[in-house]
Structures are given as C-alpha cells and as structure tokens.
Amino acid sequence: MAPTPIKPFPRWDDTRAATLDEPGLLLYRSNLLGSDLRITNYGGGNTSAKLTQPDPLTGQPVEVLWVKGSGGDVGSMKLDGFSTLYMDKLRALSSLYRGLEHEDEMVGYLPHCTFNLNSRAASIDTPLHSLLPYAHVDHMHPDAVIAIAAMANSEALTKQVFEGTVGWLPWLRPGYELGRRLAEYDAQHPGLRGIVLAGHGLFSWGDTSKACYENTVDLIQRAQGWLARERSARQAQAFGGVQFSALPEDQRNQALARLLPVLRGLSAEGAPKLLHLNTSPEVLEFVNSVDLAPLAALGTSCPDHFLRTKIRPLVVPEAVYTLQGDALRDRLGELLADYRADYAAYYERCKRPSSPPLRDPNPVVILLPRIGMVTIAKDKATARIAGEFYVNAINVMREANAVDRYVGLPEQEAFDIEYWLLEEAKLQRMPKPKPLVGKVVLVTGGAGGIGQAIARRMLTEGACVVLADIDQEALDEVEASLAKGFGRDAVRGLRCDVTDEASVIAALDRTALEFGGVDILVSNAGIASAAPIEDTTLALWKRNQDILATGYFLVGREAFRQMKAQGTGGCMIIIASKNGMVASNQASAYCAAKAAEIQLSRSFALEGAPLGIRSNVVNPDAVIRGSKIWTGKWSEERAAANKISESDLEAFYRDRSMLKRSVYPEDIAEAAYFFAAEHLSAKSTGNILNVDAGNLAAFTR
Template sequence: MENIVTNFKHVDYLWDEKKADEIGDNQVELFLYRSNILGSDLRITNYGGGNTSCKTIEKDPLTNEDVEVMWVKGSGGDIGTLTRRGIAGLYTNRLRDLKNVYGGLEDEDRMVGLFNHCIYDLDSKAPSIDTPLHGLLPFPHIDHLHPDALIAVAAAENSEQVTKEIWGDTMGWVPWQRPGFDLGLQLEKCLAENPGIRGIVLGSHGLFTWGQTSYECYMNSLEVIEMASEYIEEKIKENGNVFGGQKIASLPKKERFEKASQIMPLLRGLCSSENRMIGHFSDTDVVMEYINSNDLKRLAPMGTSCPDHFLRTKIQPLILELDKDEDLSNSDEILNKLEPAFEAYRQEYVDYYNLCKRDNSPAMRDPNPVIIIYPGVGMFSFAKNKQTARVANEFYINAINVMRGAEAITSYTSLPRQEAFDIEYWLLEEAKLQRMPKELPLSRKVALVTGAGGGIGKAIADKLALQGANVVLTDIVEDRLIEANKTYKRDISTYAICDVTKNKSIADAYKKACVEFGGVDIVVHSAGLAISKPLEETTEKDWDTLQNILVKGQFELVKQSVEIMRKQGLGGDFISIASKNGLVSGPNNVAYGTAKASQQHMVRLLAAELGKDKIRVNTVNPDGVIVGSKIWEGDWAEGRAKAYGISVEELPTHYAKRNLLNEIIYPEDIANGVFSLVGVLDKTTGNIINVDGGMANAFVR
C-alpha cells in the first residue's frame, strides 16, 4: 500500500491497515468493514442508501462441493451500521439461473420472491431489490453507492457525454431504470460491451464500482468519486455563481434559532393534520446557500432525482411565502398565512397521486410536506420520529449538492413524475412499510421533564423514552444533564439547563425542545427540593424557595407550555409531581406541605380551564421515595428522621412499614405513575394518582 495515493480532498480515506490485518482473510468481515467506513461519510452515501457485496467460495451443505456465495446487504439495512445479521447469503449460480425464468419488466415483483429460492445462508436477512445488480456482475467485491458528486453527474443533462468526458472509456453508463432484475441485466450487458471498465454510472441514480479485493474495491470507489468531485469543483469555479446567486441574505444565526423556535410548533401542527410528526431543523451553509438563491423556485419544484432521495423527502418541498423578518409573535395571524400554502401543497399531492396511480396502487399516503423551506431562516423536516426527520433532512441536503453539481456541469434534470410515483408507491415498498413494527405508545410525542439530571426526574424521562417519546432533560446542574443525556441513543433526547424560578430559563428550555423536535406534548414538573423544619425554625427564605420552585415554577412551566401546545393544536399533558404531604397533615412540614398542596390544587384549576384545548393536567403523589431520590441526600432526610424520632438509616424501612402494601417506593414506580397518565389513561384530567404503597390518610376520597 506504500505507493497508493490516499490523500483525497472530497472523500475521507478511512481504511485502517492494522484493523484490516486483524480481520485477516475473512472476506465477509472485510466486506462489512469496507461497508461501515464507506457509510460513515455522508458525501458517499446516506443512511440506508447504497448497497455493498462480496463473493466467496463455500462448501455446499448438501453436496459438500465448492460453490460461489454472494454476501450482500439485506433489505432495509444501512451500510454504515451493517453487521453480519444484516446481510443475505445467496448461491450466485442460482441467482444467475433466474435469467431463465425472467419474464420481463412486468415480472419484476415476482422475481423478488424468487430470490428466497437462492438462499445459501439460512440466517440471511431478506434480500433487497438490488440483489441481482450485484449477482449478475462477476466481481468478488462490489459497491453500489449514492455519492452526491456521482448523482450530480447522473442527473445532469447529457449525463452519458459528461461521464465520458470525466473518465473516458474507463466507465460505463446506463440510462435511468427502476432497480430490479432487468437493471441487473443492463449492467451485465454494459460490462460485456465495455470490458475492462472500472465502474458504471446509473443515470439519475448512482454508481457501481468493483474490485478483486475489498481494499481494491474501496479505493476504486474513492478514486471515482474524487474524480467526479474535482470535475464539479472546476465547473463551479468556471461558472461563478451557484444557484443563480443570492437573492436574499440570511438572518444572523441567533435570530434564525429564534425564528425556528417560534414557527416550528405551527409547522408541526399543520404537518400533523393526519399523523402527529416530529421535527428537525437545519441551517447549515449548504442549506442557506440554496434556500436563499435566485434558482430556488425553479429547482425545488422539479423534485429530487435519486430514488433514495425522494422516498425520504417526498417529491418536492414546500417553500414558505414568509419574509425572513416577519413578526411571528401573533401565531393566529401567521397560521392564517400558512394554512393556504399547506392546503395547496396537499391538493397538489392528491392531484399527483390521482394522475399517476395505477389499478393496483396502494392507498394514498399522508399528503403533507416532509421538507419545508423558510428562505433566510432554514430548512425544516417532519416525519414519524426524530431519526426519520433528521435523515430526510440529510437526504435533501444531498439533493441540494446534486442540484449544485448538475447545474454546474450542464443543467439539473429530475425523474419524470410517473417514474417517481412508481417508486414511491411500488408494491414492494408498500410491503416493506407494512412490515414495520408497531409504534410504541408515546411514539411521535415530545416530553420535557424538569429535575431530570437524576432521581425521580431521570426515572420518568427513562420511562417515557422507553415508551417511544423524545425527551428533553432539564436541570440546574449541567454536569448531571450531560451524564444523563449520554444514557440515550442518538435522536432520542436533548437537554437544557433550566432554573424553573426564572421565566427566561424556562423559555430557553422550550425553545430547545421546539428546535430539536418541533414542539412539546408532555411536560412533567419533577424539579424540587424539600425542607423539613418546625414552624419556629422555618424562615421566610425557606418559604419563598419552596413556593418559587414548586408553585411559581409550575405556574410558569404550564403557562409557557400551553402557548406551544395551542400553536400545535394537538392537545397535550402536564403532570405535576407533588407529594402525599400535600394531602396529609404531618409534623415539621408547614412550608413543604403547603407548597405541595398548592401544586395539587393548581392542577385542578388548570384541568378545568384547559380541557377545551384537550390539554390534560394531572398529579402524581409520591411518598417515601428514598432510594435514588435526590431530595433525600441532604437535610430533608435528617429533618424527617428527627420528626419521627428515628435514625436516617431507618427511614426506608420506616416508610415501607407504614404503607398498606409494606413496599419500598422507588423512582421507577413514580415513572410508572406518570406513564399511566400520559400513555394509558387518555381521558383523565384533574386527577391524582398516589404512588405511596397505600397511605389511608392520603386517600383523596
């Protein structure tokens, strides 16, 4: 490898020779390694996009003879995260024998079922539609990728001519065709007519490259992508303006964030007319260059070119006719401006469906936009969960890069609407959607939890996330938040420092929730502290501290959350974590008990007021949550022990013995109480759930 050039400008060279040496001669593991490093560079291929393979010689378990087996990424996988469980192993010869029974383009769907008759490895993932594209080519290692630069070449007018200009006779080219068995035959034919080529450009689609070894294949892919990228870079330099130059200037970064936080709940509500959606926001330099350009309104309606792009982003985005300096404070006024645009977009999608549908087409899907563009501010995407919304955003950024490159080369071309429709409503794609697992109870919802740096708050956030919600963790200690946030997978959570005694701090936390996820559906006020003192020792400061955190904090949290929930028009939930002490008269507890009682009655008052908005307000009353609860780490435990005439060490047993079930109450038990109110009891409001093991003197009736 010493003489091989590995310095690339437009792609990352990530091959680790030491890692490869550790893998040794295991060709399947080398193919997985190659796939993972290719998939880690979004300029090479998006999440879920592309396909990679290798071929090995194995023993046939029935004949004990040597047979060639092709290992290929299975249906629905992602090369960046591909593992052994995500690939399919097929007899190569059997796959090629399917040529004998292939009945032409009308036979494509049946062929996918026949792939299963070619399975060698019984633990295989379901083979994808791209399987024959790899199987009908003879090379041991093959990459099928969707690099921005290559799709720009593939989507450019005169793409075949441009391909020859860049690579001469070393690359083949085939015109656009929907993936399937026949496209595999076209690749085979292209290779036969052009022996010695290093790869093939698929019109409006992507790239095929190959090699005798995994490393040779990897290097071939990088070199081909680099050549296309350099060609485009030179063309952009020659042409000067990108996208016809800038039409408007971007707002400053901070102002873009403010605008996004204000408008996202409105957009989310409009996008959720059929199904509740989660949002994502992007205002990178690439995005802003495109959405602020003179060519935006010419290019955006054309739609994307690569099938992987528009399957994720819909055929085209919605461009908002709002001035970047628009005052968004009057949400009703802005909603009146936005609603006609959304209605027009939905109607255009209905027309597209009706014009292109076939006799056996699946029913029309949600007609709302996935990508929404606000010139001067940024780009929004909305989908069923954060990952899907983020990935849709990334795919559209790839589409932007493709448009830039194609426009620099000659001019950008997109797929005809009928071709796009036939992929979007492909019966095989519909079958894949029908196989998706059932969504969790809190999927598509966003929960903000105060005091979530640990203890009860963190347990509540964990439970809500486990049941499908996105969670916004808030606390006053950032170190706790950082550690707590690390416990979740990507696209599940975010955090915001939030002091509930300060209105601006609360507002900033809600802004973070809106920009990260689109809005908020569930708010749980778990932040708090406890002070246990006799009346004569209770100071004005003690009183004010408890009132400010527990009562005033709750008031402001509700007030600001209701503003967002009303913008969304999707209802919502507010849960107050109060205490048994708000119902029971106990010793040395006047300030804390009064504050908790105030929280409880505020809930009843708010439930009565907010029912018309479908905003439900309920209370969970813990008692004796000692293990894992932050408020028991300091003076509170000593105060309660003193009040009962026992030691601190005896408190857990004391509290367990005094409830009817003789049970120790844990933070997770409080979390279960919260979940019951937001995930099960969806027609309950103004209610109190006691999670205390049964305290007769705290019974509400």
C-alpha cells in the same frame, strides 16, 4: 482562482484488514464507505462479495453472494445485515424472467436462493450484484457522481469526466431488468471500472475488497475534482446567486419558536410527528438563492433521495415568519392545504390500477428562506435522515447547475418509485409503532432519580425526551447515559432554572427548535425542607414557593402555550406529594407548596379541557432509594422529626404504609406513563394518583 482543496475520504487500514476474513473485509469496506455522507447516505447504496464457502449440507465448496440486505445501512450494519445466497441458484433465475412488466415477481424467488438459512431478507438490488461478473461490487450514491448523472448531458459528460473508463446507462428503476442491462453493457464494453446510472448513482468493482474500495473512492474523487475545476473555470455562482441574507441567530430562533409548533400541529394529520431543523451552510446557501423556487420544484433525482423527501418540498415565504397567533396559523394552514391538494393531484395524474391508496399528503421537507430547512417525519431519526438526504440533493443540484443543467426524476418515474408495490409491502411489514412514538416529553428535575426513571419509561415507549435540570454536571451525565441506551436523536438535556421566567421560556423555545414542540410535560423539579413553624424563615418559605409553586406554574404556562399553538391537545403531569394532601410534622413550607401544585394542576385541567389538554397529579410518598432530595439535609431533618436514625428511614416509611412496601422511582415513572399514554388514560384529567403504598390520611376526598 484555484478550486478549494477536497477533504480526503477515509483510508483503508491494511493493519486492521490483515486481521479479517473475507466476510469481515466486506463488512469493513461497507462501514468505511458508509462513514462518509459524500459517498452514500444513511440506508443508501449496497455492497457485495462473491465468496467460496462450504455448503452446510454437503460440505462441498460453493459460490455464495454476500450482499447488503433489505433496509440496512452500510455505515452501521453488522455481519448479520448481509443476505447470503447461492450464486448457482441466482444464475438459474434467468430462465424464470418474463420481462420488465413481470420483474417484481423475481423478488419472490430470492428466498429460494438463501444460503445457510439466513433470515436477512434480500433487497431489490440483489440482481444488480449477482448478474455482474465481478467478485466485489459497490453501488454508492455519491453527491459528485449523482450531480453528473443528473445533468441534462449526463452521458457525454460521464465519458469526458472518466475518460471512457466508466460506462453510462439511462434511468431505470432498480430491479432484475436493470441487473440484466448492467451485465449486458459491461460485457459489450470490456475494461470498464464502473457504470454510472443516470439520475441514480455509481456501480464500481474490484477483484478484492481493498481494490474495490480504492476503485470506488478514486472514481468519486475524480468526479469531485472535475466538478471543482469546472466551477472554478466558469466562475459559476451557486444556485444563480444570493437573493436573501440569513437572519441573525436570535431573530431566527424567535421566528422558529413561533412557527414550528404551529407547523408541527397542522401537519400532524391524526398522528404526531417530529421536526428536525437544519441551518447548515449548504442549506442556507440554497434557501437564500435566486434559483430556490425553480430548483425546489424539480424535486430530487436519485430514488433513495426521493423516497425520503417526497416529490418536492414546500417553500414557505419569508412574510409568514412575521405573523403571530391566528394569522400565522391561517397562513400556514393555507400553504399546507395547497401542498396537500397539489400532492393529491400528482397522485391522481400518476396512479395505476394497482397503486396503493394515497399516503400522507403533507410535506416532508420545508424550506425557509433566511432560516434553513425543516424536515418532518413520524420520529426524530427519520426526520433527521430525510434532511440529510435533501442536503445530498442540494449538493447535487448545486454541482449540476454550475456545470450543465440539473434534471429531476420524471414525475411518473417518481410516482412509480414512491408507490411501488414492493415498497408498499415493506411498509406493511413494519412493526406497529410504540404508544409514544412522535411524542415529545419535557421532564423537569430530569437529572434526579425520579426524573431519570420517568425519562427512561417514556423513552422505552418511543417518546423523545427533553431533560431539564439546574445541575449541569448531573444533567450531562444522565443525558449521555440515556442517549447511549436510546439513541442521540431521542434525548436532549437543557439547563433550566424553573424559578427564572427567562430560563423557562428559553427551555421551551429550545424544545420547539429541537423537536417542534412539546406534547407531555412532567413537572418534577423539587427540593425538600423541614423546620418547625416558628423556625421557618421567610427565605425558606420563599425557596419552597419559588421552586415548587412558581416554578411549576412557569413551566406549565409555557408548555400550555406551546400545546395550544400546536392545536393537537397535550398532557401535563405534576409530580406532587402525599404532603399536598396531608400535612407532615415540621414541613409547613414544603406541604403548602405541594398543595399549591395540586390546585395548579386542577386549574390547568379546567382551562385545558376545551383544547384537549389533560392535567393530572402523581402523589409519591417517601421515595428514598434513588431520589436526590434524600441525599442532602432533608434525610437528617425527617429522621429528627420522626425521632429515628437516618438508617431507619426507609424501613420507617415502608412500615407505616398500609401495604408495607417501599416506593421506588420506577413506581412513580409507571404512574406518569399511565397519564401520558392516551390509550390508557385519554379520559382522565383533574385526577390524583397516589403512589404511596397506602396512606389512609392521604386518601383523596
């Protein structure tokens, strides 16, 4: 059987390259390499070029190293993502090097080598690029090469695969010593195209950016082709063959809707976390395999993979999925407690006198036979990226075990990477998280003016937002706009009819699948109607009750259930109306429904208090500009009821207020944020906040 054809890598575009200067070519090469996860993962690997530039002080030409800076991503970086350093100063550092046990101090010298006052911090990999004698260097983490690098017979197989054109070095933590050994090895083996680092990745080079790119890609393709031929020849079954069959999608989603909120709550450990679900074919092949348990226990090999995914994943037995309620919580709690104890024991075995304190001992990667993989982190992007890294690790394990035997990173080496003091310093430099990071906000009526404003306010403070609305076209437009501004990870749009119980349940289940649960509910879906009492039809009455009372109850009930399952409290915010406090002329159906919302919120507050679930009301009045309810017949009806023209409505409502000020969607959003932010309102529940510029009749009593 012939091996499956391999998808080609992105091609170098000579026409585009002809328009670029040398730094631009380095950036183009970097972005091209980072555009394919088979070459390197997000944030992984680095690129460099040694360029001649005029010294800003003397004007004389000097050699400058351009290298990806600390914490950057080659796929998405811009020019300001590169560190720039004088090569003569970097070479002079060799006289300061005091040996492996002191190599971390070399990082402190790198700022003294900065060219042109560049503020981008240089990474720990800088010496690996500066000490190699080539003009252009790539360090990538391709799955195919790491698979070879993580085999038990890695050195011999590297020689076989690349026919002696690529060297091999044993595992060593990135740093100055590894840079020295790379340079020494290269000098002793002239004519090499690259060097494989055991368990880690590939270094490759070229005289130009294009030559470097093509060399890197060609070496990766050689590794891919060799692995494919070997698998085919051996007729090897991936991961020892199939042990489980995947659940049908509907059964899988039902199980996850029960499982994920509980899992999210139990793993929070005092700080909210977000989940990312991956049910891709690669993941299902692994979690359903015979070798799942022994391979998962080995952990990953590449340090970039390991830093994102922890020492090993948690495997949840299939029997757990059938449990519900307290039985599910208790069993998941036991599994997580066992994992935390195992992690703490690993810390105690491996810690050094200078090691930072024990970090969060909860798993990052959770493997679910028959379902897929869940990754958990402080924010959605980090959870998603951790999952991408573990998919890379899965690919490595598949290829390595099919040909030879996969070897994970030794435990002590793994610990020394995870608790590296330089990594700890990087963590300590991270900015303080925004107040709503890790929180999930569900906003009904999310495509309307008030809903959009609330979503934007919550996103600004770090939350992830699910927009629920019945208007699919408007929903798609708002979701795209917010995703453009805040990132695709942070926003989801779900069509939901709040009057339909099945639709509401499906929306909350989908929220759990997307993020793991919900922390903050903003019930904002709305309509408006006006009619004298004698002209108020039963249909009009029911429509108001269905959307504004029953709809708020259904969404609130399902969110309440999910918050209770999480066990970490929650916040419910009902966007009611001044009309819930004081009746308006010819709006009996609307006023009665809004009054029901206020009383509903008090009921949520009463029953939610023992669970840490708060419920509060925001009462707007006359939010005309940007509000969808004023674009239909409501505007005409309210103008008629008040005997004014429609064009005078905003001025009418403004002038009747005590403060003589208009109320805008952003004002309602600010009030909603107040109730959502625990550092502002943790002790507020059962309250009403009027945002109406002052209406004496609506004062709360």
